Amino acid sequence: MAELLQHLVNGLVLGGTYALLGIGLTLIFGLMNVVNFAHGEFYTLGAYATSAALGLAGAHFFVAVLAAIACGTALGALCEWALLRPLRAESIDTTMLVMIGVWIAMQNGELLIWGGVAKSIPHPFPTAPLVFGPVSIAPLRVFVLVLAAGLIVTAYLLIHTTRLGTAMRATFQDRDTAALMGVRIGRMHTATFAFGSGLAAAAGALLGPVFLAYPSMGDLASLKAFSVVILGGLGNLPGATLGGLLLGVAEEFGAGYVSSGYRDAVGFVIIIVVLLLRPAGLFAKSERIG
Amino acid sequence: MTLTIRDLAVSFGGVAALAGVSFDVHPGTITSVIGPNGAGKTTAFNAITGYLSPTRGRIEYDGGLLTGLRPSAVAARGIVRTFQRTSVFPALTVADNVMTGLHLRGAAGFLDVVLGRRRLAAEESRLSRDADGIIDFVGLGHRRAERASELPYGEQRLVELAVALGARPRLLLLDEPGAGMTTAEKATVTDLICRIRDQRTTVLLVEHDMRMVMSISDTVIVLNHGRVIAEGTPATIQTHPDVIRAYLGSVDGRV
Amino acid sequence: MSCGAPGTPGRPPSAHTGLAAPATTILLALTLPLWLESPYFLHVVIMAGIFGVLALSLNLLLGYTGQLSLGHAAFFGIGAYASALLTLRLEWSFWLALPGAVALAALAGWLIGRLALKLRGAYFVLVTISFAGVVALVSVNWMELTNGPLGLPGVPAPTLGPWSLRGKRAYYYLVFAAVLLAYLVCRRLVGSRIGRAFVALRENEALAESVGVNVTHYLVLAAVVSAAMAGLAGSLYAHYTRFVSPEVFLFSYTVTMVIMVVAGGKGTLAGPLVGALMFTVLPEALRAVVSWQWQMLAYGVLLVLLVVFLPRGVVPAITALRNRRAS
Numbered sequence: 001m002a003e004l005l006q007h008l009v010n011g012l013v014l015g016g017t018y019a020l021l022g023i024g025l026t027l028i029f030g031l032m033n034v035v036n037f038a039h040g041e042f043y044t045l046g047a048y049a050t051s052a053a054l055g056l057a058g059a060h061f062f063v064a065v066l067a068a069i070a071c072g073t074a075l076g077a078l079c080e081w082a083l084l085r086p087l088r089a090e091s092i093d094t095t096m097l098v099m100i101g102v103w104i105a106m107q108n109g110e111l112l113i114w115g116g117v118a119k120s121i122p123h124p125f126p127t128a129p130l131v132f133g134p135v136s137i138a139p140l141r142v143f144v145l146v147l148a149a150g151l152i153v154t155a156y157l158l159i160h161t162t163r164l165g166t167a168m169r170a171t172f173q174d175r176d177t178a179a180l181m182g183v184r185i186g187r188m189h190t191a192t193f194a195f196g197s198g199l200a201a202a203a204g205a206l207l208g209p210v211f212l213a214y215p216s217m218g219d220l221a222s223l224k225a226f227s228v229v230i231l232g233g234l235g236n237l238p239g240a241t242l243g244g245l246l247l248g249v250a251e252e253f254g255a256g257y258v259s260s261g262y263r264d265a266v267g268f269v270i271i272i273v274v275l276l277l278r279p280a281g282l283f284a285k286s287e288r289i290g
Numbered sequence: 291m292t293l294t295i296r297d298l299a300v301s302f303g304g305v306a307a308l309a310g311v312s313f314d315v316h317p318g319t320i321t322s323v324i325g326p327n328g329a330g331k332t333t334a335f336n337a338i339t340g341y342l343s344p345t346r347g348r349i350e351y352d353g354g355l356l357t358g359l360r361p362s363a364v365a366a367r368g369i370v371r372t373f374q375r376t377s378v379f380p381a382l383t384v385a386d387n388v389m390t391g392l393h394l395r396g397a398a399g400f401l402d403v404v405l406g407r408r409r410l411a412a413e414e415s416r417l418s419r420d421a422d423g424i425i426d427f428v429g430l431g432h433r434r435a436e437r438a439s440e441l442p443y444g445e446q447r448l449v450e451l452a453v454a455l456g457a458r459p460r461l462l463l464l465d466e467p468g469a470g471m472t473t474a475e476k477a478t479v480t481d482l483i484c485r486i487r488d489q490r491t492t493v494l495l496v497e498h499d500m501r502m503v504m505s506i507s508d509t510v511i512v513l514n515h516g517r518v519i520a521e522g523t524p525a526t527i528q529t530h531p532d533v534i535r536a537y538l539g540s541v542d543g544r545v
Numbered sequence: 546m547s548c549g550a551p552g553t554p555g556r557p558p559s560a561h562t563g564l565a566a567p568a569t570t571i572l573l574a575l576t577l578p579l580w581l582e583s584p585y586f587l588h589v590v591i592m593a594g595i596f597g598v599l600a601l602s603l604n605l606l607l608g609y610t611g612q613l614s615l616g617h618a619a620f621f622g623i624g625a626y627a628s629a630l631l632t633l634r635l636e637w638s639f640w641l642a643l644p645g646a647v648a649l650a651a652l653a654g655w656l657i658g659r660l661a662l663k664l665r666g667a668y669f670v671l672v673t674i675s676f677a678g679v680v681a682l683v684s685v686n687w688m689e690l691t692n693g694p695l696g697l698p699g700v701p702a703p704t705l706g707p708w709s710l711r712g713k714r715a716y717y718y719l720v721f722a723a724v725l726l727a728y729l730v731c732r733r734l735v736g737s738r739i740g741r742a743f744v745a746l747r748e749n750e751a752l753a754e755s756v757g758v759n760v761t762h763y764l765v766l767a768a769v770v771s772a773a774m775a776g777l778a779g780s781l782y783a784h785y786t787r788f789v790s791p792e793v794f795l796f797s798y799t800v801t802m803v804i805m806v807v808a809g810g811k812g813t814l815a816g817p818l819v820g821a822l823m824f825t826v827l828p829e830a831l832r833a834v835v836s837w838q839w840q841m842l843a844y845g846v847l848l849v850l851l852v853v854f855l856p857r858g859v860v861p862a863i864t865a866l867r868n869r870r871a872s
Contacts, residue, residue, distance in 0.1 A: 035670070093611070093613070096613070098848075102845065223671075261682065268676075268682075275660075
């Protein structure tokens, strides 16, 4: 029982960050219909940017994390403005290939700048775990959980209570009407992509110190993000949150009770199983035919 | 070779697009289905050809049950449809569009193709000749090598018709063949439909253009709110009180 | 029939460009080991051939049915592992292990086809990636079968009677035969009603169904043939490098394949081969000057540029140029 609770807690910490990844991607994939295979690279960037901010600028840890998020947001905005906006009229396959290109370029760029050896990111928290009854948890992980929760709440508030958030939702529900109401469609697209990428960077900034940072860490992050989005439903924020937590817990349970070597397979299996059971494809679109 | 529809119903989340429709389409005739927008005409087409699963009802053709078959299987039974919005293979030439439509007229399987058996070449040239024949029939001979997406609207609809004819239909379902066409183009299409019927293909069409419908149809079926409200010859329908009532007040009551 | 416009099943190129070009190419290719003696260059050409088969296989899905598979490394790897294991553990002859590997890869392709039946676009891509991910994890974790990260060394070279095909020259002819076979299969498929069904799938599925094309059947067929060819490439790779490890599942192989097809020209037959040559020769030529990471970075940028500026790829661009000069 103690073991179960331990796995649950670990799973929630991991799941919180997966939720961030998922919320970001559900906005980009679900709302903007962009197949963002580079999502994981913003995650990687978040980790490396934190490391750079700590190392170069000697910044305080919390500031470094914020800087990393800002970095991810800015790069996301740039990406959308430079690449996606000119291609907005193109098919989804075209943008998919472009994002694959961005994926490759970013990953190898990171490889060139920081080298292929995994980096450990220093953090100011004590290493001695806090013990709550049968469960022990490192202070760093508590920080991760709290900050992830905070960011998730912030995301919700932004989307549902601010004018920006309302404008974003309007843009993707009914673009023409939103435009007629004075919403700057282009800016909303940029804002959404930037926001989603910022969340991914946040996830990376949080998990980077927990594990190690290495250039290909984004590959799995991308796929897990897709897994969360598919699980929770496209464009569905509560779904992404729940999906992220579920994935984190499932991975921890899988690693603990089945086999740790296959822990990453959980995300893959979710993708395959959910897509298999979902009536997508030719016949579900039939209502739109004719 | 009658198409028999019995109590066909299709519901989308509680809304009944078709609420129990029954009618027959007799071989060698031109039957038209008319009705105000939202009456369920295209839904009926989708259900007959397997694009939608009916909630209830039976569809039979030539003694065989059609309900539950996928569209390609329905086509293999000899029933081919066109679509309300222009539907071609955009990047392909007109010739390739029609060659693709001839899919059912070929029999080459994987092994035949890979091993390059001689009858494959014979089949390909036969199909090529058939394609040319159909292209000439619809009057697009001069457009054979042009990309379908680059043709003007009226000609794209002719390509659509040619592709459908390629599948050698015994029953051809045309979904608004005259939509968006000029008078001259509609005359061409009307003429083609008659010639298709003369070649012993049964035609079932959905149309809004009453002049076209009344001039060529043997039978007219009127749908409203997912039900059949009248069925008969054009003359009967034009004076039918229920039909007139259905169209009065509708946006395009062009009776 | 059309004149081989990109993306269309067209007449074979020889019909309107004459037989000169293909004949010269084949002659050059057949005599290559005679005039290209350096084992290093032969090695590059052999790798180009293996990747050529891979690119042709990916092109069948991406270029014709329009579905992108980012998990093709899985079929390549399954082919490599199957061939290695059949010759190492069961001591089969290479000539039996090769078809065995192809069959197993084809089975995997069938599985993907069935799994992804109703999925298109991004969802299809995701399923292929997930499948590849699971297979890669299995190859790392199932130690008893695959020897895990240590890999399988000592994969035997093929023998033909008394001769061993260990040498580069002999292996070159083996690979050349495979490339020719793959090319012929693709060409025959593409110019047939099956090829037309593939393209119909890409262009307008609903319309295809309406004229009797069972799109599910043809998608599965495309997946099976595509996977089988990738498995063929895998087997050739295993018996050439004589070592198989989970590295065959490295995403960089998939990336390279995609670049080869997109740059060479998807939906054409020569495109993937040209792309394979370009992206095997180019990295080798640049190796002295530029490190591998820079090249991969360039690949990423190149993919973006290609998609934006030259979406049809090199071969169609050259064809269009040639047509414009001719008129």
